[in-house]
Amino acid sequence: DVKVTQSSRYLVKRTGEKVFLECVQDMDHENMFWYRQDPGLGLRLIYFSYDVKMKEKGDIPEGYSVSREKKERFSLILESASTNQTSMYLCASSPLTSQEFFGPGTRLTVL
Amino acid sequence: QQPVQSPQAVILREGEDAVINCSSSKALYSVHWYRQKHGEAPVFLMILLKGGEQKGHEKISASFNEKKQQSSLYLTASQLSYSGTYFCGTESGGYQKVTFGTGTKLQVIP
Numbered sequence: 001d002v003k004v005t006q007s008s009r010y011l012v013k014r015t016g017e018k019v020f021l022e023c024v025q026d027m028d029h030e031n032m033f034w035y036r037q038d039p040g041l042g043l044r045l046i047y048f049s050y051d052v053k054m055k056e057k058g059d060i061p062e063g064y065s066v067s068r069e070k071k072e073r074f075s076l077i078l079e080s081a082s083t084n085q086t087s088m089y090l091c092a093s094s095p096l097t098s099q100e101f102f103g104p105g106t107r108l109t110v111l
Numbered sequence: 112q113q114p115v116q117s118p119q120a121v122i123l124r125e126g127e128d129a130v131i132n133c134s135s136s137k138a139l140y141s142v143h144w145y146r147q148k149h150g151e152a153p154v155f156l157m158i159l160l161k162g163g164e165q166k167g168h169e170k171i172s173a174s175f176n177e178k179k180q181q182s183s184l185y186l187t188a189s190q191l192s193y194s195g196t197y198f199c200g201t202e203s204g205g206y207q208k209v210t211f212g213t214g215t216k217l218q219v220i221p
């Protein structure tokens with residue numbers, strides 16, 4: 001079975017802190033994605049990567065950056081966390097032109 | 112721009128049918144459908160590709176009208192296990208950048 005894991009299920013940080021969210025997939029997928037999910041807004045794409053060291057902005061990249069140094073790992077970075085970044089963050093991976101496999105999510109609270 | 116889903120929410124009794132619609136303002140290459148149960152990650156249902164046929168998954172099927180830039184998800188003889196939030200995702204360009212709608216919350220009651 002494809003497995004996508006995220007480093008934390010729950011995370012509490014303070015405003016201004018630098019936050020790292022880690023995602024690892026074990027199926028050698030080319031594509032990896034970071035979404036945030038908020039009530040009434042659905043899943044919104046923050047960044048995605050279609051290859052190592054490659055990244056593309058999604059629909060809401062402001063305030064975020066990403067890193068993909070290895071094929072299996074895709075990190076989301078909040079350089080200076082703010083309260084409006086409190087959300088559920090979902091990572092996903094997929095082979096080319098195929099379904100996405102989602103991780104369990106990280107619920108981030110910024111105080 | 113996110114695709115528009117309708118209805119936003121629906122309550123069904125077991126055995127009833129439902130249709131969830133997904134509409135985009137852009138020309139589409141593919142449409143993806145996912146279901147998310149409360150507290151869980153979204154799970155893939157099906158992909159419909161441009162020029163492809165209507166797809167089915169048990170009693171859940173979907174259609175894709177490329178000209179109208181619309182897709183519909185059909186749930187037949189609903190079961191309690193169908194409860195959850197359904198998301199459509201649309202792909203308009205390369206690298207499989209999928210934009211998801213805001214979701215349709217479906218509740219099936221006995």
